[in-house]
Amino acid sequence: MDAERPPPIESLPGAAKPDPILVVDHLVRRFGGLTAVSVERLEIQRGTITSLIGPNGAGKTTLFNVLTGFDKPQSGQWELNGGPLVGIPAYRMARMGMVRTFQLTKSLARLTVLENMLVAARARAGESFRGALFGGWRRSEEENRARAMESLGRFGLTHMADQYAGSLSGGQRKLLEMARALMVDPELVMLDEPTAGVNPALTQSLLGHITMLRDMGMTVVFIEHDMDVVQEISDWVVCMSQGRVIAEGPPSSIARNPEVIDAYLGQSHGEIT
Protein backbone atom coordinates (compact mmCIF):
# COMPACT_ATOMS: atom_id res chain seq x y z
CA MET A 1 0.00 0.00 0.00
CA ASP A 2 1.03 3.62 -0.33
CA ALA A 3 2.85 4.48 2.87
CA GLU A 4 3.14 8.17 2.17
CA ARG A 5 -0.36 9.08 3.22
CA PRO A 6 -2.85 6.78 4.88
CA PRO A 7 -6.16 6.19 3.15
CA PRO A 8 -9.08 8.19 4.46
CA ILE A 9 -9.91 6.95 7.91
CA GLU A 10 -12.44 8.36 10.30
CA SER A 11 -10.84 10.93 12.58
CA LEU A 12 -12.33 9.45 15.71
CA PRO A 13 -10.75 7.83 18.78
CA GLY A 14 -10.40 4.08 18.18
CA ALA A 15 -10.82 4.38 14.44
CA ALA A 16 -10.34 1.15 12.50
CA LYS A 17 -7.34 1.02 10.13
CA PRO A 18 -7.09 -1.08 6.98
CA ASP A 19 -3.96 -3.03 8.03
CA PRO A 20 -3.16 -2.49 11.71
CA ILE A 21 0.14 -3.86 13.05
CA LEU A 22 -0.78 -3.11 16.66
CA VAL A 23 -4.27 -3.32 18.12
CA VAL A 24 -5.06 -2.25 21.68
CA ASP A 25 -8.27 -3.27 23.36
CA HIS A 26 -9.72 -2.03 26.65
CA LEU A 27 -6.35 -1.51 28.25
CA VAL A 28 -6.39 -0.22 31.83
CA ARG A 29 -3.43 0.62 34.05
CA ARG A 30 -4.11 2.05 37.49
CA PHE A 31 -1.68 3.24 40.12
CA GLY A 32 -3.71 3.01 43.29
CA GLY A 33 -6.65 5.32 42.76
CA LEU A 34 -5.18 6.97 39.70
CA THR A 35 -6.14 5.59 36.32
CA ALA A 36 -3.04 6.32 34.30
CA VAL A 37 -4.15 4.57 31.14
CA SER A 38 -7.62 3.62 30.01
CA VAL A 39 -7.57 3.02 26.27
CA GLU A 40 -10.68 1.45 24.82
CA ARG A 41 -9.44 0.88 21.34
CA LEU A 42 -6.38 1.91 19.42
CA GLU A 43 -5.11 0.64 16.09
CA ILE A 44 -1.76 1.53 14.60
CA GLN A 45 -1.57 1.38 10.83
CA ARG A 46 1.35 -0.58 9.40
CA GLY A 47 4.02 1.38 7.56
CA THR A 48 3.12 4.78 8.96
CA ILE A 49 4.54 7.26 11.41
CA THR A 50 2.06 7.76 14.22
CA SER A 51 2.72 10.41 16.82
CA LEU A 52 1.33 10.11 20.28
CA ILE A 53 0.73 13.53 21.80
CA GLY A 54 -0.92 14.82 24.92
CA PRO A 55 -0.21 17.05 27.89
CA ASN A 56 2.13 15.99 30.69
CA GLY A 57 0.64 13.19 32.72
CA ALA A 58 -1.65 12.07 29.91
CA GLY A 59 -0.35 8.50 30.22
CA LYS A 60 1.68 8.31 27.02
CA THR A 61 4.79 6.82 28.56
CA THR A 62 2.73 4.50 30.76
CA LEU A 63 0.94 3.26 27.65
CA PHE A 64 4.34 2.69 26.02
CA ASN A 65 5.58 0.81 29.07
CA VAL A 66 2.53 -1.43 29.12
CA LEU A 67 2.57 -2.08 25.39
CA THR A 68 6.26 -3.02 25.42
CA GLY A 69 6.02 -5.27 28.48
CA PHE A 70 7.82 -2.96 30.92
CA ASP A 71 4.67 -2.53 32.98
CA LYS A 72 1.64 -4.74 33.58
CA PRO A 73 -1.92 -3.54 32.98
CA GLN A 74 -4.79 -4.39 35.32
CA SER A 75 -6.90 -5.50 32.40
CA GLY A 76 -7.13 -5.45 28.65
CA GLN A 77 -5.28 -6.98 25.74
CA TRP A 78 -3.19 -5.95 22.80
CA GLU A 79 -1.93 -7.70 19.71
CA LEU A 80 1.07 -7.44 17.43
CA ASN A 81 0.41 -8.76 13.93
CA GLY A 82 -2.67 -10.47 15.31
CA GLY A 83 -0.76 -12.33 18.02
CA PRO A 84 -1.77 -11.57 21.62
CA LEU A 85 0.91 -9.94 23.79
CA VAL A 86 -0.68 -10.23 27.23
CA GLY A 87 1.75 -11.69 29.74
CA ILE A 88 4.66 -11.88 27.32
CA PRO A 89 7.91 -10.59 28.83
CA ALA A 90 9.50 -7.47 27.38
CA TYR A 91 12.53 -9.23 25.93
CA ARG A 92 10.33 -11.60 23.96
CA MET A 93 8.27 -8.74 22.57
CA ALA A 94 11.50 -7.23 21.30
CA ARG A 95 12.31 -10.51 19.57
CA MET A 96 8.82 -10.52 18.06
CA GLY A 97 9.67 -7.28 16.31
CA MET A 98 8.54 -4.50 18.64
CA VAL A 99 11.47 -2.51 19.95
CA ARG A 100 11.38 0.63 22.05
CA THR A 101 13.63 3.46 23.14
CA PHE A 102 13.46 5.43 26.35
CA GLN A 103 12.73 9.02 27.20
CA LEU A 104 15.94 9.20 29.23
CA THR A 105 18.44 7.71 26.83
CA LYS A 106 19.80 4.40 28.00
CA SER A 107 23.19 4.00 26.44
CA LEU A 108 25.24 1.13 27.78
CA ALA A 109 27.88 3.56 29.02
CA ARG A 110 30.84 1.27 29.65
CA LEU A 111 30.41 -0.63 26.40
CA THR A 112 31.82 0.82 23.24
CA VAL A 113 29.49 2.24 20.62
CA LEU A 114 30.12 -0.81 18.43
CA GLU A 115 29.43 -3.17 21.34
CA ASN A 116 26.18 -1.30 21.96
CA MET A 117 25.21 -2.13 18.41
CA LEU A 118 26.36 -5.74 18.55
CA VAL A 119 24.54 -6.49 21.77
CA ALA A 120 21.30 -5.63 19.99
CA ALA A 121 21.98 -7.81 16.96
CA ARG A 122 19.26 -10.28 16.27
CA ALA A 123 21.48 -13.28 15.51
CA ARG A 124 22.21 -14.59 18.97
CA ALA A 125 24.91 -17.17 18.32
CA GLY A 126 27.30 -17.23 21.26
CA GLU A 127 24.92 -15.45 23.57
CA SER A 128 23.91 -18.66 25.28
CA PHE A 129 26.24 -19.99 27.96
CA ARG A 130 26.95 -23.12 25.97
CA GLY A 131 27.43 -21.21 22.75
CA ALA A 132 29.92 -18.95 24.49
CA LEU A 133 31.93 -21.88 25.84
CA PHE A 134 31.99 -23.99 22.71
CA GLY A 135 32.43 -21.21 20.18
CA GLY A 136 31.13 -21.24 16.64
CA TRP A 137 29.81 -17.70 16.83
CA ARG A 138 32.62 -15.91 14.98
CA ARG A 139 30.94 -15.88 11.61
CA SER A 140 27.64 -14.40 12.77
CA GLU A 141 29.72 -11.93 14.80
CA GLU A 142 31.48 -10.81 11.62
CA GLU A 143 28.16 -10.39 9.81
CA ASN A 144 26.72 -8.42 12.71
CA ARG A 145 29.82 -6.27 12.84
CA ALA A 146 29.51 -5.40 9.16
CA ARG A 147 25.85 -4.55 9.61
CA ALA A 148 26.57 -2.50 12.71
CA MET A 149 29.28 -0.48 11.00
CA GLU A 150 27.02 0.17 8.04
CA SER A 151 24.27 1.34 10.35
CA LEU A 152 26.66 3.51 12.37
CA GLY A 153 27.72 5.08 9.10
CA ARG A 154 24.13 5.96 8.30
CA PHE A 155 23.79 7.65 11.68
CA GLY A 156 27.13 9.42 11.40
CA LEU A 157 28.73 7.60 14.31
CA THR A 158 31.43 5.62 12.50
CA HIS A 159 34.25 7.66 14.02
CA MET A 160 32.94 6.91 17.52
CA ALA A 161 32.69 3.13 17.05
CA ASP A 162 35.47 2.29 19.48
CA GLN A 163 34.65 4.95 22.06
CA TYR A 164 32.70 4.22 25.21
CA ALA A 165 29.05 5.04 24.67
CA GLY A 166 29.22 6.99 27.93
CA SER A 167 31.57 9.48 26.30
CA LEU A 168 29.02 10.46 23.63
CA SER A 169 27.14 13.74 23.72
CA GLY A 170 23.44 13.69 24.56
CA GLY A 171 22.45 13.99 20.91
CA GLN A 172 24.84 11.27 19.81
CA ARG A 173 23.35 8.98 22.43
CA LYS A 174 19.91 9.56 20.95
CA LEU A 175 21.26 8.61 17.55
CA LEU A 176 23.01 5.56 18.99
CA GLU A 177 19.87 4.42 20.74
CA MET A 178 17.92 4.62 17.52
CA ALA A 179 20.64 2.89 15.50
CA ARG A 180 20.86 0.20 18.16
CA ALA A 181 17.12 -0.40 18.08
CA LEU A 182 17.40 -1.06 14.35
CA MET A 183 19.90 -3.86 14.96
CA VAL A 184 17.01 -5.83 16.43
CA ASP A 185 15.38 -5.79 12.95
CA PRO A 186 12.09 -4.47 14.25
CA GLU A 187 8.81 -4.17 12.44
CA LEU A 188 7.46 -1.68 14.93
CA VAL A 189 9.66 0.99 16.51
CA MET A 190 8.34 2.77 19.60
CA LEU A 191 10.27 5.96 20.31
CA ASP A 192 9.66 7.69 23.63
CA GLU A 193 10.35 11.39 23.03
CA PRO A 194 13.27 10.99 20.65
CA THR A 195 13.68 14.75 20.31
CA ALA A 196 13.55 15.67 24.01
CA GLY A 197 16.49 17.84 25.00
CA VAL A 198 18.01 17.83 21.53
CA ASN A 199 19.11 20.96 19.68
CA PRO A 200 17.12 22.01 16.57
CA ALA A 201 19.75 20.90 14.06
CA LEU A 202 19.96 17.43 15.55
CA THR A 203 16.17 17.28 15.80
CA GLN A 204 16.04 17.72 12.04
CA SER A 205 18.55 14.92 11.60
CA LEU A 206 16.60 12.65 13.97
CA LEU A 207 13.38 13.36 12.08
CA GLY A 208 15.17 12.44 8.87
CA HIS A 209 16.09 9.13 10.42
CA ILE A 210 12.55 8.50 11.61
CA THR A 211 11.24 9.13 8.11
CA MET A 212 13.92 6.79 6.81
CA LEU A 213 12.65 4.05 9.14
CA ARG A 214 9.22 4.32 7.60
CA ASP A 215 10.66 4.35 4.11
CA MET A 216 12.50 1.15 4.98
CA GLY A 217 9.11 -0.40 5.70
CA MET A 218 8.97 -0.09 9.46
CA THR A 219 6.12 1.27 11.49
CA VAL A 220 6.97 4.07 13.90
CA VAL A 221 5.07 5.23 16.94
CA PHE A 222 6.62 8.12 18.76
CA ILE A 223 5.77 10.34 21.67
CA GLU A 224 6.28 14.01 20.91
CA HIS A 225 5.55 17.36 22.50
CA ASP A 226 6.59 19.73 19.76
CA MET A 227 3.61 20.41 17.51
CA ASP A 228 5.85 21.58 14.67
CA VAL A 229 7.63 18.24 14.70
CA VAL A 230 4.32 16.42 14.78
CA GLN A 231 3.00 18.38 11.83
CA GLU A 232 6.19 17.85 9.91
CA ILE A 233 6.55 14.09 9.87
CA SER A 234 3.52 12.27 11.20
CA ASP A 235 1.08 10.45 9.01
CA TRP A 236 -1.37 10.10 11.84
CA VAL A 237 -1.71 11.67 15.27
CA VAL A 238 -3.20 10.17 18.41
CA CYS A 239 -3.87 12.51 21.29
CA MET A 240 -4.18 11.28 24.87
CA SER A 241 -5.40 13.09 27.92
CA GLN A 242 -5.92 11.76 31.43
CA GLY A 243 -5.24 8.23 30.26
CA ARG A 244 -7.76 8.16 27.43
CA VAL A 245 -7.39 8.57 23.71
CA ILE A 246 -9.39 11.72 23.12
CA ALA A 247 -8.69 12.33 19.45
CA GLU A 248 -7.13 10.78 16.37
CA GLY A 249 -6.59 12.09 12.92
CA PRO A 250 -4.19 13.33 10.30
CA PRO A 251 -1.88 16.08 11.57
CA SER A 252 -3.63 18.78 9.60
CA SER A 253 -6.91 18.22 11.39
CA ILE A 254 -5.69 17.38 14.87
CA ALA A 255 -4.46 20.88 15.70
CA ARG A 256 -7.93 22.24 15.04
CA ASN A 257 -9.63 19.54 17.08
CA PRO A 258 -11.40 21.27 19.99
CA GLU A 259 -10.82 18.27 22.28
CA VAL A 260 -7.09 18.53 21.72
CA ILE A 261 -7.06 22.25 22.28
CA ASP A 262 -9.05 21.79 25.47
CA ALA A 263 -6.66 19.11 26.69
CA TYR A 264 -3.63 21.31 26.17
CA LEU A 265 -5.03 24.64 27.25
CA GLY A 266 -7.78 23.66 29.66
CA GLN A 267 -10.44 25.36 27.58
CA SER A 268 -10.96 26.51 24.04
CA HIS A 269 -8.54 29.30 23.18
CA GLY A 270 -8.77 29.07 19.45
CA GLU A 271 -6.18 27.54 17.16
CA ILE A 272 -2.81 26.24 18.22
CA THR A 273 0.43 25.49 16.36
Added chain:
Amino acid sequence: MDLAKVLIDAARAAVGIPAAAYALSAIGLNLQFGYTGLLNFGHVAFMAVGAYGMAITVDLGGSIWLGIPMGILCAVVLGLLIGLPTLRLRADYLAIVTIATGEIIRLVVRSSLAAPLTKGIFGIQTFANEFFALNPIPRGVYGIGRFRFDQRSLWVMVVGWVLVLLAVAFTRRLAASPWGRVVRSVREDEDAARALGKNVFLYKLQSLMIGGAIGALAGMLLAIDQQNVIPDNYIPLLTFYAFAIVIIGGPGTLWGPVLGSIVFWFAFEFLNGIMTAAVLGRWFGDALQSTDIGPIRFALFGIGMMVLMAFRPQGLFGRREEMLIDGR
Protein backbone atom coordinates in the same frame (compact mmCIF):
# COMPACT_ATOMS: atom_id res chain seq x y z
CA MET B 1 63.76 -5.01 62.66
CA ASP B 2 64.75 -7.39 59.92
CA LEU B 3 63.09 -5.92 56.85
CA ALA B 4 64.24 -8.76 54.62
CA LYS B 5 62.53 -11.27 56.88
CA VAL B 6 59.28 -9.30 56.81
CA LEU B 7 59.41 -9.01 53.02
CA ILE B 8 60.12 -12.70 52.53
CA ASP B 9 57.24 -13.66 54.81
CA ALA B 10 55.00 -11.33 52.84
CA ALA B 11 56.19 -12.89 49.58
CA ARG B 12 55.44 -16.34 50.99
CA ALA B 13 51.90 -15.21 51.74
CA ALA B 14 51.54 -13.70 48.28
CA VAL B 15 52.02 -17.06 46.59
CA GLY B 16 50.56 -19.18 49.40
CA ILE B 17 47.43 -21.29 49.54
CA PRO B 18 45.13 -18.55 50.90
CA ALA B 19 46.27 -16.25 48.09
CA ALA B 20 45.38 -18.90 45.49
CA ALA B 21 42.07 -19.73 47.17
CA TYR B 22 41.04 -16.09 47.49
CA ALA B 23 42.10 -15.38 43.93
CA LEU B 24 39.73 -18.16 42.88
CA SER B 25 36.98 -16.85 45.14
CA ALA B 26 37.45 -13.34 43.77
CA ILE B 27 37.31 -14.61 40.17
CA GLY B 28 33.84 -15.96 40.94
CA LEU B 29 32.77 -12.75 42.63
CA ASN B 30 34.23 -10.71 39.77
CA LEU B 31 32.05 -12.57 37.29
CA GLN B 32 29.01 -11.69 39.38
CA PHE B 33 29.92 -8.20 40.53
CA GLY B 34 32.49 -6.95 38.04
CA TYR B 35 30.93 -8.24 34.83
CA THR B 36 27.24 -8.64 35.65
CA GLY B 37 26.86 -5.98 38.33
CA LEU B 38 25.29 -8.33 40.87
CA LEU B 39 25.77 -7.20 44.46
CA ASN B 40 26.49 -10.57 46.02
CA PHE B 41 27.32 -9.84 49.65
CA GLY B 42 27.10 -13.51 50.60
CA HIS B 43 29.91 -15.00 48.57
CA VAL B 44 31.07 -16.83 51.70
CA ALA B 45 27.88 -18.90 51.50
CA PHE B 46 29.04 -20.38 48.21
CA MET B 47 32.46 -21.14 49.71
CA ALA B 48 30.77 -22.75 52.70
CA VAL B 49 28.34 -24.96 50.79
CA GLY B 50 31.15 -26.04 48.48
CA ALA B 51 33.38 -27.08 51.36
CA TYR B 52 30.54 -28.71 53.30
CA GLY B 53 29.14 -30.43 50.23
CA MET B 54 32.51 -32.05 49.69
CA ALA B 55 33.26 -32.83 53.34
CA ILE B 56 29.83 -34.35 54.04
CA THR B 57 30.05 -36.53 50.93
CA VAL B 58 33.38 -37.93 52.13
CA ASP B 59 32.12 -38.21 55.70
CA LEU B 60 29.18 -40.30 54.50
CA GLY B 61 31.59 -42.69 52.84
CA GLY B 62 31.93 -41.19 49.38
CA SER B 63 35.14 -40.45 47.57
CA ILE B 64 36.52 -36.92 47.51
CA TRP B 65 36.32 -37.15 43.71
CA LEU B 66 32.57 -37.43 44.16
CA GLY B 67 32.66 -34.83 46.92
CA ILE B 68 34.13 -32.09 44.73
CA PRO B 69 31.37 -32.23 42.09
CA MET B 70 28.87 -32.43 44.94
CA GLY B 71 30.31 -29.22 46.38
CA ILE B 72 29.98 -27.51 43.01
CA LEU B 73 26.44 -28.81 42.65
CA CYS B 74 25.54 -27.42 46.09
CA ALA B 75 26.80 -23.98 45.05
CA VAL B 76 24.85 -24.06 41.78
CA VAL B 77 21.68 -25.03 43.65
CA LEU B 78 22.30 -22.28 46.20
CA GLY B 79 22.69 -19.79 43.35
CA LEU B 80 19.38 -20.97 41.96
CA LEU B 81 17.66 -20.71 45.34
CA ILE B 82 18.94 -17.20 45.99
CA GLY B 83 18.50 -16.04 42.41
CA LEU B 84 15.01 -17.23 41.58
CA PRO B 85 13.18 -15.02 44.09
CA THR B 86 15.50 -12.00 44.07
CA LEU B 87 16.91 -11.45 40.60
CA ARG B 88 13.63 -10.13 39.24
CA LEU B 89 13.72 -7.43 41.89
CA ARG B 90 15.92 -4.38 42.14
CA ALA B 91 19.64 -4.88 42.72
CA ASP B 92 19.55 -3.96 46.40
CA TYR B 93 17.28 -6.90 47.23
CA LEU B 94 19.93 -9.33 46.07
CA ALA B 95 22.44 -7.60 48.36
CA ILE B 96 20.13 -7.94 51.36
CA VAL B 97 19.24 -11.55 50.66
CA THR B 98 22.80 -12.67 49.98
CA ILE B 99 24.23 -11.08 53.12
CA ALA B 100 21.56 -12.85 55.12
CA THR B 101 22.12 -16.12 53.27
CA GLY B 102 25.79 -16.11 54.24
CA GLU B 103 24.88 -16.00 57.89
CA ILE B 104 21.95 -18.40 57.55
CA ILE B 105 24.22 -21.06 56.01
CA ARG B 106 26.75 -20.67 58.83
CA LEU B 107 24.09 -20.78 61.54
CA VAL B 108 22.34 -23.77 60.01
CA VAL B 109 25.48 -25.89 59.67
CA ARG B 110 26.47 -25.16 63.27
CA SER B 111 22.98 -25.89 64.62
CA SER B 112 22.24 -29.10 66.49
CA LEU B 113 19.54 -29.79 63.94
CA ALA B 114 22.11 -30.22 61.18
CA ALA B 115 24.72 -31.77 63.48
CA PRO B 116 24.16 -35.38 62.31
CA LEU B 117 25.40 -34.29 58.88
CA THR B 118 27.67 -31.35 59.63
CA LYS B 119 28.98 -32.38 63.07
CA GLY B 120 27.84 -29.02 64.43
CA ILE B 121 30.39 -26.58 65.81
CA PHE B 122 33.19 -29.15 65.75
CA GLY B 123 32.93 -29.61 62.00
CA ILE B 124 34.34 -32.40 59.86
CA GLN B 125 38.02 -33.31 59.73
CA THR B 126 40.43 -35.38 57.61
CA PHE B 127 38.37 -35.84 54.49
CA ALA B 128 41.09 -35.04 51.98
CA ASN B 129 43.47 -37.97 52.42
CA GLU B 130 42.71 -39.16 48.91
CA PHE B 131 43.79 -35.76 47.64
CA PHE B 132 47.11 -35.83 49.45
CA ALA B 133 47.70 -39.44 48.46
CA LEU B 134 47.97 -38.22 44.87
CA ASN B 135 50.75 -35.79 45.74
CA PRO B 136 53.58 -36.55 43.28
CA ILE B 137 56.05 -34.23 45.01
CA PRO B 138 58.67 -36.20 46.99
CA ARG B 139 58.89 -35.60 50.69
CA GLY B 140 61.03 -32.60 51.54
CA VAL B 141 61.23 -28.88 51.85
CA TYR B 142 61.59 -26.78 48.76
CA GLY B 143 62.83 -23.20 48.36
CA ILE B 144 65.61 -20.92 49.48
CA GLY B 145 66.17 -19.62 52.97
CA ARG B 146 62.94 -18.56 54.61
CA PHE B 147 61.07 -18.79 51.32
CA ARG B 148 60.34 -22.50 51.67
CA PHE B 149 57.36 -24.82 51.49
CA ASP B 150 57.01 -28.47 52.37
CA GLN B 151 55.76 -30.99 49.83
CA ARG B 152 52.25 -30.90 51.27
CA SER B 153 51.78 -27.14 50.99
CA LEU B 154 53.46 -27.14 47.61
CA TRP B 155 50.99 -29.72 46.29
CA VAL B 156 47.98 -27.67 47.39
CA MET B 157 49.59 -24.52 46.03
CA VAL B 158 50.24 -26.08 42.62
CA VAL B 159 46.68 -27.37 42.39
CA GLY B 160 45.34 -24.04 43.63
CA TRP B 161 47.22 -21.89 41.15
CA VAL B 162 46.43 -24.25 38.28
CA LEU B 163 42.75 -23.89 39.21
CA VAL B 164 43.21 -20.12 39.22
CA LEU B 165 44.67 -20.22 35.72
CA LEU B 166 41.87 -22.47 34.50
CA ALA B 167 39.29 -20.14 36.04
CA VAL B 168 40.93 -17.16 34.32
CA ALA B 169 40.86 -19.01 31.00
CA PHE B 170 37.21 -19.90 31.57
CA THR B 171 36.31 -16.30 32.44
CA ARG B 172 38.24 -15.07 29.44
CA ARG B 173 36.34 -17.39 27.12
CA LEU B 174 33.02 -16.22 28.57
CA ALA B 175 33.86 -12.54 28.79
CA ALA B 176 35.14 -12.32 25.23
CA SER B 177 32.02 -14.00 23.84
CA PRO B 178 28.65 -12.46 22.99
CA TRP B 179 27.49 -13.93 26.33
CA GLY B 180 29.98 -11.70 28.13
CA ARG B 181 28.80 -8.71 26.16
CA VAL B 182 25.18 -9.32 27.10
CA VAL B 183 26.15 -9.73 30.74
CA ARG B 184 28.01 -6.41 30.69
CA SER B 185 25.02 -4.75 29.05
CA VAL B 186 22.91 -6.05 31.93
CA ARG B 187 25.38 -4.43 34.33
CA GLU B 188 25.09 -1.12 32.49
CA ASP B 189 21.32 -0.99 32.14
CA GLU B 190 18.92 -3.87 32.64
CA ASP B 191 16.00 -2.15 30.95
CA ALA B 192 18.02 -1.34 27.86
CA ALA B 193 19.14 -4.97 27.62
CA ARG B 194 15.55 -6.12 28.03
CA ALA B 195 14.32 -3.71 25.37
CA LEU B 196 16.88 -5.22 23.00
CA GLY B 197 15.49 -8.71 23.49
CA LYS B 198 17.78 -10.08 26.21
CA ASN B 199 16.43 -12.39 28.88
CA VAL B 200 18.06 -10.40 31.68
CA PHE B 201 16.83 -12.68 34.44
CA LEU B 202 18.40 -15.76 32.86
CA TYR B 203 21.77 -14.07 32.42
CA LYS B 204 21.82 -12.85 36.00
CA LEU B 205 20.90 -16.30 37.24
CA GLN B 206 23.62 -17.95 35.15
CA SER B 207 26.21 -15.47 36.34
CA LEU B 208 25.24 -15.98 39.97
CA MET B 209 25.43 -19.76 39.65
CA ILE B 210 28.70 -19.87 37.71
CA GLY B 211 30.38 -17.33 39.99
CA GLY B 212 29.07 -19.27 42.97
CA ALA B 213 30.50 -22.52 41.62
CA ILE B 214 33.93 -20.91 41.28
CA GLY B 215 33.55 -19.59 44.84
CA ALA B 216 32.76 -23.14 45.95
CA LEU B 217 36.02 -24.36 44.43
CA ALA B 218 37.83 -21.75 46.52
CA GLY B 219 36.04 -22.93 49.65
CA MET B 220 36.98 -26.53 48.89
CA LEU B 221 40.62 -25.62 48.32
CA LEU B 222 40.86 -23.94 51.72
CA ALA B 223 39.06 -26.82 53.39
CA ILE B 224 41.32 -29.43 51.74
CA ASP B 225 44.41 -27.55 52.89
CA GLN B 226 43.19 -27.45 56.48
CA GLN B 227 41.58 -30.93 56.30
CA ASN B 228 38.87 -29.23 58.30
CA VAL B 229 35.51 -27.54 57.86
CA ILE B 230 34.07 -25.72 60.85
CA PRO B 231 31.09 -23.37 60.64
CA ASP B 232 32.79 -20.39 62.22
CA ASN B 233 35.39 -20.29 59.47
CA TYR B 234 32.67 -18.96 57.20
CA ILE B 235 32.09 -15.51 58.60
CA PRO B 236 30.96 -12.53 56.46
CA LEU B 237 34.52 -11.20 56.58
CA LEU B 238 35.46 -13.71 53.87
CA THR B 239 33.02 -12.06 51.48
CA PHE B 240 34.57 -8.69 52.18
CA TYR B 241 38.08 -10.04 51.64
CA ALA B 242 36.88 -11.17 48.22
CA PHE B 243 35.32 -7.75 47.53
CA ALA B 244 38.52 -5.99 48.64
CA ILE B 245 40.50 -8.20 46.26
CA VAL B 246 38.15 -7.54 43.33
CA ILE B 247 38.28 -3.80 43.99
CA ILE B 248 42.07 -3.73 44.35
CA GLY B 249 42.49 -5.61 41.09
CA GLY B 250 39.78 -3.72 39.24
CA PRO B 251 36.20 -4.99 38.87
CA GLY B 252 35.36 -6.41 35.47
CA THR B 253 38.98 -7.08 34.55
CA LEU B 254 40.36 -10.51 33.69
CA TRP B 255 43.52 -10.61 35.82
CA GLY B 256 42.35 -8.14 38.45
CA PRO B 257 41.21 -10.75 40.99
CA VAL B 258 44.46 -12.71 40.65
CA LEU B 259 46.79 -9.75 41.08
CA GLY B 260 44.40 -8.32 43.67
CA SER B 261 44.71 -11.44 45.79
CA ILE B 262 48.49 -11.48 45.54
CA VAL B 263 48.69 -7.81 46.54
CA PHE B 264 46.11 -8.32 49.29
CA TRP B 265 47.96 -11.17 50.98
CA PHE B 266 51.34 -9.54 50.52
CA ALA B 267 50.13 -6.30 52.10
CA PHE B 268 48.39 -8.14 54.91
CA GLU B 269 51.43 -10.20 55.84
CA PHE B 270 53.73 -7.24 55.40
CA LEU B 271 51.67 -5.12 57.80
CA ASN B 272 51.60 -8.04 60.18
CA GLY B 273 55.41 -8.29 60.10
CA ILE B 274 55.91 -4.56 60.60
CA MET B 275 53.45 -4.45 63.48
CA THR B 276 55.04 -7.49 65.13
CA ALA B 277 58.43 -5.84 64.85
CA ALA B 278 56.97 -2.66 66.34
CA VAL B 279 55.64 -4.55 69.34
CA LEU B 280 58.78 -6.60 69.90
CA GLY B 281 61.04 -3.59 69.42
CA ARG B 282 58.84 -1.52 71.75
CA TRP B 283 58.81 1.32 69.18
CA PHE B 284 55.84 2.88 70.91
CA GLY B 285 56.76 1.85 74.46
CA ASP B 286 53.90 0.12 76.20
CA ALA B 287 51.26 1.81 74.05
CA LEU B 288 51.26 -1.08 71.60
CA GLN B 289 50.56 -4.61 72.79
CA SER B 290 50.69 -7.80 70.74
CA THR B 291 46.88 -8.01 70.90
CA ASP B 292 46.70 -4.72 69.00
CA ILE B 293 48.40 -6.14 65.94
CA GLY B 294 45.27 -7.64 64.39
CA PRO B 295 43.00 -4.59 64.68
CA ILE B 296 45.68 -2.07 63.67
CA ARG B 297 46.59 -4.21 60.70
CA PHE B 298 42.97 -3.98 59.54
CA ALA B 299 42.90 -0.23 60.13
CA LEU B 300 46.06 0.29 58.10
CA PHE B 301 44.71 -1.92 55.37
CA GLY B 302 41.53 0.16 55.33
CA ILE B 303 43.56 3.34 54.93
CA GLY B 304 45.38 1.68 52.06
CA MET B 305 42.05 0.92 50.37
CA MET B 306 40.98 4.53 50.81
CA VAL B 307 44.19 5.77 49.22
CA LEU B 308 43.63 3.38 46.34
CA MET B 309 40.08 4.67 45.87
CA ALA B 310 41.34 8.26 45.92
CA PHE B 311 44.16 7.82 43.43
CA ARG B 312 43.28 4.74 41.44
CA PRO B 313 39.55 4.10 41.80
CA GLN B 314 39.54 1.75 38.83
CA GLY B 315 41.84 -0.69 40.64
CA LEU B 316 45.19 -1.96 39.43
CA PHE B 317 43.97 -3.32 36.09
CA GLY B 318 40.91 -1.16 35.50
CA ARG B 319 40.68 1.50 32.85
CA ARG B 320 40.53 5.05 34.11
CA GLU B 321 38.17 6.20 31.32
CA GLU B 322 35.58 3.73 32.56
CA MET B 323 35.54 5.40 35.96
CA LEU B 324 35.16 8.84 34.43
CA ILE B 325 32.00 7.88 32.59
CA ASP B 326 28.86 8.85 34.38
CA GLY B 327 26.34 6.09 34.63
CA ARG B 328 23.69 7.63 32.40
